[in-house]
Amino acid sequence: MGYVLAVDGGQSTTLSVIAKTDGTVLGAGLGGPANHLHQEGAKERCKKSMRDSLNGALREANLGKIKFEHVVLGMTGASELMKTLIWEVLREYVDEENFQFEHDSVTAWAGGTGGKPGVVVIGGTGSVALAVDGFDNRARVGGWGYYMGDEGSAYQIALQGLSAATKSYDGRAPKTVLIEALIDYFNVKDLWDVHKQVYSSEMDRADLAKLSKLVGNGANAGDKACLEIMSSAAHELALLVIAAANKVDFKGQTPIISTAGGVWKAGAPIWEPFKKEVLEAIPNAKVVKPVYPPSIGALVLALKGARVELNDEVLANIEKTRAIIERKK
Amino acid sequence: MGYVLAVDGGQSTTLSVIAKTDGTVLGAGLGGPANHLHQEGAKERCKKSMRDSLNGALREANLGKIKFEHVVLGMTGASELMKTLIWEVLREYVDEENFQFEHDSVTAWAGGTGGKPGVVVIGGTGSVALAVDGFDNRARVGGWGYYMGDEGSAYQIALQGLSAATKSYDGRAPKTVLIEALIDYFNVKDLWDVHKQVYSSEMDRADLAKLSKLVGNGANAGDKACLEIMSSAAHELALLVIAAANKVDFKGQTPIISTAGGVWKAGAPIWEPFKKEVLEAIPNAKVVKPVYPPSIGALVLALKGARVELNDEVLANIEKTRAIIERKK
Incomplete structure (x- = not known):
């Protein structure tokens, strides 16, 4: 069984979620904001926010350095610069073809409509x-x-x-x-x-x-x-x-x-x-x-990216474990 | 014959106007903005703007250090702090009871309605x-x-x-x-x-x-x-x-x-x-x-403050010489 990473980057926090490819959420972690890249010191802050949230999720999931089958990020203020900065943090954890960087509207859509x-x-x-x-x-x-x-x-x-x-x-x-x-x-x-x-x-x-x-x-x-x-x-x-x-x-x-x-x-x-x-x-x-908040929208997209069929069993696994994500908010 | 000073302080410039008490405009001068006092270095800038505009007007009027019979200021962003700063510049030029510090709406009113x-x-x-x-x-x-x-x-x-x-x-x-x-x-x-x-x-x-x-x-x-x-x-x-x-x-x-x-x-x-x-x-x-722009509104109030009756002769003198003010804008 493999793992996926879903990231929800908002105005004030970056939330990382790690799940198994059967939909079971294993851990979540929070970091600071990753946007406002025009501000002084913001590039380092963006990378630190990503690193903090990822490390928190890895700790909670009891995982060391792993490779994710797919990673989906839904980021407020998404830009090429932000994508580059976050890739520098995540390149050790995922192959480039499985690194999916999106505007937060995409993960909001996947959550809101359930991906329909x-x-x-x-x-x-x-x-x-x-x-x-x-x-x-x-x-x-x-x-x-x-x-x-x-x-x-x-x-x-x-x-x-x-x-x-x-x-x-x-x-x-x-x-x-x-x-x-x-x-x-x-x-x-x-x-x-x-x-x-x-x-x-x-x-x-x-x-x-x-x-x-x-x-x-x-x-x-x-x-x-x-x-x-x-x-x-x-x-x-x-x-x-x-x-x-x-x-x-x-x-x-x-x-x-x-x-x-x-x-x-x-x-x-x-x-x-x-x-x-x-x-x-x-x-x-x-x-x-x-149907779901944007963070679970990102997870749904990450599972799709890992070619997981979102059948009743997978959806039930998400439901059973989504509290792990929600208590971080 | 005495002199009055009228000051119109806006978002981007401070305009000083010197006139004789018969309404004849003798000179006008421009300085930078006097507002935005919360910004760094703004207190010094406020005083400099006032000093620059006053000195410009004194030069054009061919006057040295004089005492004005009355001074009226109409200032954007008028505050007690601004009043204090400007008083520090003008105290050598006018007695305190003839120093009239107003919000720019007051000089706009005096100009717009002709003081009615x-x-x-x-x-x-x-x-x-x-x-x-x-x-x-x-x-x-x-x-x-x-x-x-x-x-x-x-x-x-x-x-x-x-x-x-x-x-x-x-x-x-x-x-x-x-x-x-x-x-x-x-x-x-x-x-x-x-x-x-x-x-x-x-x-x-x-x-x-x-x-x-x-x-x-x-x-x-x-x-x-x-x-x-x-x-x-x-x-x-x-x-x-x-x-x-x-x-x-x-x-x-x-x-x-x-x-x-x-x-x-x-x-x-x-x-x-x-x-x-x-x-x-x-x-x-x-x-x-x-009837008049705010700068002449300030002048009208300054003449009133100097107990000048705004009769036809005074108004005619303003009309004859107002171009001195208008070419500064």
């Missing part, structure tokens, strides 16, 4: 959609970043929430729970104190994106401003799905439409308008909650 | 409105910055333009001239090359805000996406005016509503919907193009 033809839309700090049909066509839409796009992302939801709060505070818009929610969140007295916090150099875009949770909470409590922001985000995420679907060929297939990322935690206020708009545009689609 | 009761709305890199009634009540609305507000600003227009271009490129939105306009502006081949430029470290928020001009051009050429962005900006700027007006007391007065900042250069596509919405909310208002 369809579209995944990521609503995280940023936003992007990937469609993959049954004829091996792929189309990626969005992913333009915080200045040029990221419509429907947690970052955009957070900015819209901040704007709704200031407009309400000024008397430019009706009351919203967001003013109190922001004041509570930062544990200050007034919205101008929130202003000081938001512009302090300790807050970066990922920190700002976390404020989207307040908008989700407000929407679930029935706040009108929050509901409007979530339904506008749902519309943007649906547009990403529809545009991606239009670029591939789902003829004769039932596309699975699924999701990844933190914005979906808001539940019904984003899910319901999203589902409605997608089904109006693609009536034969199945809009589903993610 | 009313509201000015600044649509520059950021956005803010100031209402001043005939009873000395002042209300400032907006000015929350690029994360929490700045609705209707050049920066927001630019971001919306970038988003419209990427959505069109992806097939998420109809065609827009913005794709070609951006490709031309950056002199590249494709919108993904624009992406590289936008995220290069050489572009800051003020540079991004300049892209709003492309949206204005597109709107004037009849592009639907651009027209929508400009009319949405007009709505946001009208909301700022209306909220500010509601916070003061214009009873028995005809409020003058005027403007400052670069976004108004787009002309009819922003001006017409703005005027319509303001007049619907404040039917007795007069919506006018700015």
